[in-house]
Every structure is written in C-alpha cells, then in structure tokens.
Amino acid sequence: MRGTSGGGWLARLRGLAAEARRAGDPPRDPRHVAVVTDSAAGLPAEWLAPHGESVVVVPIPVLIAGEEFQEGYDDVATRLAIALASGTPVTTSRPGPGAFATAYAALAAAGYRSVVSIHLSGRLSGTVDAARVGAEEARREHGIEVTVVDSRTAGLAQGYLVLDALRAAAAGGGAHEVAAAAAPTRLPSIDFVVPSLEQLRRGGRISRAASVVGTMLSVKPLLTVRDGAIQARENPRTLARAVARLVDVARSEAEAVAASGRPPRIALHYFGAPEQAEEIRHELLELAAEDVQLVPLPAVLGAHTGIGVVAVVVA
Numbered sequence: 001m002r003g004t005s006g007g008g009w010l011a012r013l014r015g016l017a018a019e020a021r022r023a024g025d026p027p028r029d030p031r032h033v034a035v036v037t038d039s040a041a042g043l044p045a046e047w048l049a050p051h052g053e054s055v056v057v058v059p060i061p062v063l064i065a066g067e068e069f070q071e072g073y074d075d076v077a078t079r080l081a082i083a084l085a086s087g088t089p090v091t092t093s094r095p096g097p098g099a100f101a102t103a104y105a106a107l108a109a110a111g112y113r114s115v116v117s118i119h120l121s122g123r124l125s126g127t128v129d130a131a132r133v134g135a136e137e138a139r140r141e142h143g144i145e146v147t148v149v150d151s152r153t154a155g156l157a158q159g160y161l162v163l164d165a166l167r168a169a170a171a172g173g174g175a176h177e178v179a180a181a182a183a184p185t186r187l188p189s190i191d192f193v194v195p196s197l198e199q200l201r202r203g204g205r206i207s208r209a210a211s212v213v214g215t216m217l218s219v220k221p222l223l224t225v226r227d228g229a230i231q232a233r234e235n236p237r238t239l240a241r242a243v244a245r246l247v248d249v250a251r252s253e254a255e256a257v258a259a260s261g262r263p264p265r266i267a268l269h270y271f272g273a274p275e276q277a278e279e280i281r282h283e284l285l286e287l288a289a290e291d292v293q294l295v296p297l298p299a300v301l302g303a304h305t306g307i308g309v310v311a312v313v314v315a
Contacts, residue, residue, distance in 0.1 A: 100134025
C-alpha cells in the first residue's frame with residue numbers, strides 16, 4: 001500500500017520542523033498563521049510556492065484496485081484515467097486524524113502558534129471531521145490552536161478560499177481574520193458537466209435514482225456544488241447543450257462578481273477533456289480580471305466524476 005507511512009508530504013514537513021529546531025529559530029510572531037488544506041482544493045504547486053512553509057496540503061488518498069496513491073507524490077492522474085477507462089474499482093478515503101495531528105504538530109515545532117485548516121465540503125467527504133479530531137489532539141499535546149473551516153465546496157472554489165486565507169495571513173492577520181477570509185458571505189461558484197453520471201452514483205455523490213433517470217432520458221445535467229452538496233442546476237438533453245449552458249452560467253456568475261465591485265477570477269478544471277476546456281477558456285477570457293487558468297481536476301474529485309468532466313470556477 002502506498003502512502004500508509006505518511007508519504008513524502010509528511011517527511012518534508014517533519015524535515016522543516018527539525019531544521020527549525022536545529023537552527024534554534026525564535027518563536028514566530030503569534031499573529032503569523034499557517035494554513036492547511038487538502039488536495040481537493042486543486043491548487044497547483046506554483047501557486048503555493050510563494051507562501052513557502054506556511055501552507056501545507058494534506059493529500060486525500062485515492063484507492064485504485066485497493067492500492068493507495070497520494071496526489072503530488074504518485075502518478076495518480078495517469079493511473080486513475082487507465083483505471084476508469086478499464087472499469088477497475090476506484091474510490092477515495094479521507095486522511096486519518098493522525099495525519100492532520102502530525103501536520104499541526106510539525107507546524108507547532110516550526111514556530112507557528114495557530115493554524116487555519118480549510119477543507120473539502122463535509123457533505124462530500126469526512127476529511128473536515130478528521131481535521132477536527134486531529135486539531136483537538138494537536139491542541140492538547142502541542143498547544144497549537146487550530147481553526148477548522150468547512151469550505152462547503154470543492155476544487156478551486158475551495159482553492160481560492162485557501163489563497164484568500166494565505167493573503168490574509170501574509171498581511172499579518174490573526175487566526176480570526178484568516179479564518180474569516182476563508183468563509184466569505186458569497187462562496188466561489190463551481191459548475192460542471194460530466195458525460196456520464198455513473199461514477200458519481202458509484203461514489204455515493206448522487207442517488208441511484210438520479211443516475212438511472214439521467215441515463216434513461218439521455219439527460220446531461222449541468223451540476224453545481226450548493227450548500228456543500230452536488231446538485232443539478234439544469235437538465236439539458238445533450239452534452240453539447242450542457243456545455244453551452246455551462247458557459248452561459250459562468251458568464252452570469254462573472255458578471256455578478258463584477259457588479260459587486262470586485263474583479264472576477266475564473267478557472268477551468270478538466271479531466272480527460274483538455275480540448276473542450278481550452279475552447280471554453282477562450283469564450284470566457286474577456287470576462288476575467290486576469291488570464292483564465294486551466295487546471296487539471298484533482299484526482300480525488302476525478303475519481304468520482306469520471307473522465308470527460310469540465311468545470312468552471314468563478315470567484
């Protein structure tokens with residue numbers, strides 16, 4: 001089994017803590033807050049690089065035919081695509097509370113006094129519950145205060161909340177301000193289409209009845225994450241119509257953000273449909289404050305959506 005000993009991410013974190021202890025670094029300013037998230041946030045490594053050791057991404061395990069893989073440390077995307085195409089059993093598992101406790105403890109050893117931990121919707125995964133248990137253990141044994149935030153979303157909709165929290169921390173905000181940045185009144189939107197509902201049904205993310213009805217009627221629903229769960233926004237009859245409506249909805253979301261006085265950030269996730277994602281990107285470029293980013297869907301989400309998914313995130 002891969003990843004059962006914690007994998008490369010924990011080894012790296014322990015190394016940073018050990019280095020800080022050897023160097024005799026003084027305690028950090030208590031306002032300096034570390035941020036922890038999970039791999040469902042879909043944040044590319046280069047986006048996180050400027051934040052250095054102040055951010056930790058805990059991988060959510062992907063299990064393929066019973067073998068465990070960690071995103072960022074195994075070639076999970078390739079193996080996942082092969083498995084889904086061949087019908088090999090694929091599932092996911094939340095990280096254990098001990099993984100979070102170890103992450104928080106390592107940050108405490110590196111000099112951080114508090115952590116804000118932002119995770120995949122609790123209605124889609126038990127990850128946030130594991131983080132809460134790990135937080136209590138770390139507080140009790142290491143004296144570090146951890147604020148756990150249920151993002152109520154997934155993918156880069158979650159990822160943008162993490163980035164906002166990191167900016168708040170870099171600006172000197174305390175734990176309260178950093179947590180508030182990750183829990184805005186208006187969540188980023190994430191809307192997506194999938195060629196088939198079967199993988200979502202297998203993973204328990206939609207009901208069997210909804211999957212069967214969608215298949216029988218050849219409906220290709222436009223899906224969204226709302227109130228922390230996957231819901232159908234509309235029910236187009238064809239995939240082409242669903243993609244067209246995805247673009248329309250993204251335009252409306254971006255215009256609503258712009259009307260609030262803030263420039264919209266737009267990104268696209270894809271898994272096995274890069275050409276279609278590129279076409280959608282060109283249609284949305286004029287609406288974004290900056291470039292529309294193309295980011296592969298995290299493997300932990302791709303394991304449930306299947307191949308061919310395209311998602312648009314507007315923040």
